[in-house]
Amino acid sequence: MTDEAMKTSQIEGELLNRDSVQSSLRREFGLETEQRRIPPAERGIAEMMMALYRGFADPLTEEILSDWHRMVLSGRNDVEVVGRYREHEDAMQVVSGPLHKPNVHFEAPPSHIMSQEMGRFLDWFAATGPGGKAPLPGLTRSGLAHLYFVSIHPFEDGNGRIGRAISEKALSQAIGQPSLIALSQTIQRKRSAYYDALEAANKANEVTDWLAYFAQTVLDAQSQSLTLIDFLLEKTRFHDRFRGRFNPRQEKVVTRMFREGPSGFTGGLSAANYITITDTSRATATRDLQELVALGAMGQTGTLRSTRYHLILEPADRREGQVSR
CATH class of the missing domain: 1.10.3290.10 (Fido-like domain)
Incomplete structure (x- = not known):
């Protein structure tokens, strides 16, 4: 509404x-x-x-x-x-x-x-x-x-x-x-x-x-509307899986990414985006992002300056392929 x-x-x-x-x-x-x-x-x-x-x-x-x-x-x-x-x-x-x-x-x-x-x-x-x-x-x-x-x-x-x-x-x-x-x-x-x-x-x-x-x-x-409903259900499952496992910076970035809705964060999240959203250092941003990938909360594509991160909205074993935003 x-x-x-x-x-x-x-x-x-x-x-x-x-x-x-x-x-x-x-x-x-x-x-x-x-x-x-x-x-x-x-x-x-x-x-x-x-x-x-x-x-x-x-x-x-x-x-x-x-x-x-x-x-x-x-x-x-x-x-x-x-x-x-x-x-x-x-x-x-x-x-x-x-x-x-x-x-x-x-x-x-x-x-x-x-x-x-x-x-x-x-x-x-x-x-x-x-x-x-x-x-x-x-x-x-x-x-x-x-x-x-x-x-x-x-x-x-x-x-x-x-x-x-x-x-x-x-x-x-x-x-x-x-x-x-x-x-x-x-x-x-x-x-x-x-x-x-x-x-x-x-x-x-x-x-x-x-x-x-x-x-x-x-x-x-x-x-x-159906796509949005699916997205909200996936968002709920995501928060259920990772409740209490993010630090405040990671929580802030995840919230910002979810705000983009089903279409996702345009072009994926970069380390520079993370730094801007959290106002933190590059070293801290890199460490936080690596932790999110290790937890299975985010997927990573590209290398070096082209590295981008996407939310994984369902575990890989829940259905064939990786669902990400």
Whole structure:
């Protein structure tokens, strides 16, 4: 959930503090006892993620969307209308290029018909859900809901984040439980493809290509989620095997390497990396790394300046080959 909260904001160019987001989510789950101050943006996105998680089965209403909008824009002073549909008379456009000759990628319906358009959208979402008058397959409904909502663009800002939340709500309702897939993380990895697909769909009445893109993105997100689960299980087994066997420097480096997730530490860990992370001498770094290799916690590749170290996430006798990051 932390990764999804981070990435759905990052797609829109907003960078959040991971520790603050995680602390806020822990507090929402009742797991955080430390009363640290959490910035509004991080607290708001965490609140929206929890509202989505807890209320996935609830009907989507204007009140819920307004609450989500207030959460997403928590702490923002540059948006005039928060928690309500946009009201400005100017056209809502996505543009690029010079001011004197802008390239208009998208223009949303005018503000004065937002209530009418959103009423239709909410009726459609209710009718196409499980048990509705015209139910759609979960994947189709999720993809169409995202495109439909973003095409209306009902709020001054935050439409992308709320649109992705609506997609996850549709998927969750289809499977009868919170989906918790890495949708925003997957979109963020190929952000330009996401915007290209949206732009193409908004310029035509044919949405097949968009649905094909969206379906593949959801499948990729599911695969990434399964990879992450495997990684977390391997991480747990790793800590179980080596609990109490690392010195503080080694523990710090291992923690830093695990922070990179399933993709691992880019290019492997070098002695220079170890020195930088621990602020220790080369001799101490070399000794620590040799101990980690001897323990079976790390594998070593290359020689001399090209020597790199990787975490061994399962013992060699657990399965064929060496699993390392």
